[in-house]
Amino acid sequence: MAMKRDGLERRQQTTVSPGTGTPYPAPGATSPTADTLPKAWVDKYNQVKAAGLIPNIPVATPNAAGLVDYPAGTPRGQTGTCEWGTEKCLNNDIAAAPDGMVALGVDDGPTPNGTIPYLQILNDEKISVTHFLIGSAIYWNMDVMKQLVNSQQKQHLGVHTWSHTLQATKTDMEVLGDLGWTMQIIYDVSGYIPMYLRPPEGVIDNRVRAIARNVFGLQNVMWDRDADDWCLRQDTGTANVSGCPQSAPNLDFVRNAEVGWATKTSNNSGWVSLNHETTNQGAQAFQAMVQAIKKNGWNFVGYVSALQGLPAYNNAYNLTDSPTKQDNILPTHTFINVTDPTAAPGSANAPKLGDWSKTASKSGASVGAQTTGSNASGSSSSTSSGSSSSGSNSSDAMAVVASTGLAALCATIAGLAFFAA
Numbered sequence: 001m002a003m004k005r006d007g008l009e010r011r012q013q014t015t016v017s018p019g020t021g022t023p024y025p026a027p028g029a030t031s032p033t034a035d036t037l038p039k040a041w042v043d044k045y046n047q048v049k050a051a052g053l054i055p056n057i058p059v060a061t062p063n064a065a066g067l068v069d070y071p072a073g074t075p076r077g078q079t080g081t082c083e084w085g086t087e088k089c090l091n092n093d094i095a096a097a098p099d100g101m102v103a104l105g106v107d108d109g110p111t112p113n114g115t116i117p118y119l120q121i122l123n124d125e126k127i128s129v130t131h132f133l134i135g136s137a138i139y140w141n142m143d144v145m146k147q148l149v150n151s152q153q154k155q156h157l158g159v160h161t162w163s164h165t166l167q168a169t170k171t172d173m174e175v176l177g178d179l180g181w182t183m184q185i186i187y188d189v190s191g192y193i194p195m196y197l198r199p200p201e202g203v204i205d206n207r208v209r210a211i212a213r214n215v216f217g218l219q220n221v222m223w224d225r226d227a228d229d230w231c232l233r234q235d236t237g238t239a240n241v242s243g244c245p246q247s248a249p250n251l252d253f254v255r256n257a258e259v260g261w262a263t264k265t266s267n268n269s270g271w272v273s274l275n276h277e278t279t280n281q282g283a284q285a286f287q288a289m290v291q292a293i294k295k296n297g298w299n300f301v302g303y304v305s306a307l308q309g310l311p312a313y314n315n316a317y318n319l320t321d322s323p324t325k326q327d328n329i330l331p332t333h334t335f336i337n338v339t340d341p342t343a344a345p346g347s348a349n350a351p352k353l354g355d356w357s358k359t360a361s362k363s364g365a366s367v368g369a370q371t372t373g374s375n376a377s378g379s380s381s382s383t384s385s386g387s388s389s390s391g392s393n394s395s396d397a398m399a400v401v402a403s404t405g406l407a408a409l410c411a412t413i414a415g416l417a418f419f420a421a
Ligand SMILES: [Zn+2]
Pocket: 107, 108, 160, 164, 200, 201, 410, 420, 421
């Protein structure tokens, strides 16, 4: 254990964020600490806090169920904690889709076992989905991350925190580090600044939401379809993860469940999935689902921002727009409030695009129009560091070990919960 930690510390000293000039925080299951935070993020946080935009909800404690508890007397519900994991409380989250529309959210990448077969499928099927990425996994698997960023079929990159920990149990500064550093490493590798967050295990409350929105411009994304595909093991269809729900035993079960989502029902409600790019077994189920969605005539927009015609990134409207280069990852547009995720694009309840509307029209943005008029955008400047060498791929063996460790950690945490993200 000590040797491993020493190794990580050495790597950290030599791996600097090209966007900030400072070392990335140590990868692993610990939230980045306050001393790692660039001044611009903390200044923005202080400004937002002073404006009263971050509620004084106490830091929660993890419980035996893998979820969280608050001190007695803490107000719950919509105007209190509104914590999704324990209350299933939503507050302007993207947790559903307009009628007939489908988007897929794929969590826990990048990983060698999962991301590579997923990319093969996504390229073959010409589908772009949202990948909610773990910052530490990017650090460890930089070569895989670069394949994801440079894939033939452009993929949508979102945030799944640096440490894959329960964000409601973290201090404001830790949340700042978990979200900010994941955004930063994605920006450093791809040039794109994420606009969408999915919280590990679905544990998020109004305090964490407020930091995500008001400091970083991040939209929170949940899901309404989950087949426990994280239970599957690499190379075998048998689930063998401690704590996996009894209802999710093997590949057949997961594949049948996911294909079942794609079966048209009488009301044709749209949906947003929870998948995991962690094993080739999960990829097999995913492929069958993608083919069923296409066969059954859904409006298969693929990635979450396309459900309502929203910007894909904080610095690019469409997936194929050249990203605007910025000095830091802080948002330069006003936050778009999503009050009704089932509102059809263009309908009365659809989100108001605010100061993005001009960019949207210049980009020719429309739902799912990921390949049209992409570079006509007036907002583009030079692409940032798309091939930067911020990676730490000097030790493949180390990356494999580290990746395995994180996957085991995720599985352990996830195993305690009723569901996993
Ligand atoms: Zn996860």
